[in-house]
Amino acid sequence: MLRFAVDPILQNKEEGSFVxxxxxxKITNDPQEFHFExxxxxxxxxxxxxxxxxxxxxxxxxxxxxSPICKHLGCLVGWNNNKNFPDEYHCPCHGARYTPxxxxxxxxxxxxxxxxxxIENGWIYLxxxxxxxxxx
Amino acid sequence: MLKNVYNWIDERLDITPIWxxxxxxxxxxxxxxxxxxSAFVYCFGGLTFFITVIQILxxxxxxxxxxxxxxxxxxxxxxxxxxxxxxxxxxxxxxxxASLVIVMMFLHTMRVFFTGSYKAPREMNWVVGMLIFxxxxxxGLTGYLLPWDNKAYFATKVTxxxxxxxxxxxxxxxxxxxxxTIVGAETLTRFFAIHVFFLPAVLLALLxxxxxxxxxxGISGPL
Numbered sequence: 629m630l631r632f633a634v635d636p637i638l639q640n641k642e643e644g645s646f647v648x649x650x651x652x653x654k655i656t657n658d659p660q661e662f663h664f665e666x667x668x669x670x671x672x673x674x675x676x677x678x679x680x681x682x683x684x685x686x687x688x689x690x691x692x693x694x695s696p697i698c699k700h701l702g703c704l705v706g707w708n709n710n711k712n713f714p715d716e717y718h719c720p721c722h723g724a725r726y727t728p729x730x731x732x733x734x735x736x737x738x739x740x741x742x743x744x745x746x747i748e749n750g751w752i753y754l755x756x757x758x759x760x761x762x763x764x
Numbered sequence: 765m766l767k768n769v770y771n772w773i774d775e776r777l778d779i780t781p782i783w784x785x786x787x788x789x790x791x792x793x794x795x796x797x798x799x800x801x802s803a804f805v806y807c808f809g810g811l812t813f814f815i816t817v818i819q820i821l822x823x824x825x826x827x828x829x830x831x832x833x834x835x836x837x838x839x840x841x842x843x844x845x846x847x848x849x850x851x852x853x854x855x856x857x858x859x860x861x862a863s864l865v866i867v868m869m870f871l872h873t874m875r876v877f878f879t880g881s882y883k884a885p886r887e888m889n890w891v892v893g894m895l896i897f898x899x900x901x902x903x904g905l906t907g908y909l910l911p912w913d914n915k916a917y918f919a920t921k922v923t924x925x926x927x928x929x930x931x932x933x934x935x936x937x938x939x940x941x942x943x944x945t946i947v948g949a950e951t952l953t954r955f956f957a958i959h960v961f962f963l964p965a966v967l968l969a970l971l972x973x974x975x976x977x978x979x980x981x982g983i984s985g986p987l
Contacts, residue, residue, distance in 0.1 A: 634940060636939065636940075636942075636943040636944040636950055637936065637939045637940055637944075639944075641945065668946060668948075670834070670944070670946060670948035670949045670950070671943075671944065671948060671949035671950040671953075672949060673834065673835075673948070673949050675948075677946070697925075701922050701925050701926060702921055702922045702924075702925030702926075703918075703922065721922075
């Protein structure tokens, strides 16, 4: 019965596939919000999840695609959504703040996660969510 | 007639001592609000139990209509809330009772703390009481997801992030509670099973222990 109960964590995880999200030429220095759909298996249901990424090109010319899930307690952060903190990500739940590259400035213990990114033929493809590698 | 039935059973099974043990006991003057009104603070434990009984009854009736499935859960709750006679009342009892039970339990804990009732020889009953406290919080947490509306979904996402922040074991705990890598169909059935079967079973066992101990040791003396 124990094996029965823990079955979901022992099942093989699907390999993360990359999804075409945005044209590279549209990416600016300011983060922009992009939504994309991902097919997922949920028990006995097949569904599509809508994911959100904030993408920008930073000063080193790298494409940075951040996941907006706050590293404090998992609310959704927004860009420039609080006039007291211009040009920062701000979380409405407990006031966590991040730089444009996702570095944690307040409340949150870690920088924002980012999506694995690859660029093909001028399009940006996003994959699995991984810990931030751009900021230390 | 009823007396005859009772006597008939009592002759064979000798049940009088059993219910005497359960129901027939002195209430000391210092905990009786009829003697000292301020003794109402001693009622919070009983009120917690009273609301717990209401929670169990209203919960049992709610499962007559509720289905723990991501497509139908919300609709079944909406149906029982809006179409079924007294549905609003029964669900309302469960909804408000859930908050009230936490309030009463908190007040009971405060009373036990400030009257020093947790001290020897009642330490074990304090520990069991704390376990009941955590089981109640677990019931509140798992019940919160069941309506499967936006508030339930995102509140659970956030709670699972909190579970995820436990050192080393966090990700495993999160995935175990979640029943997979996302909050979805398997999370809902899991939370339903925990809310309706696992935690109530644990709760009842702990309550039995709590009550046996208070009867063995008696209510703590006046301040």
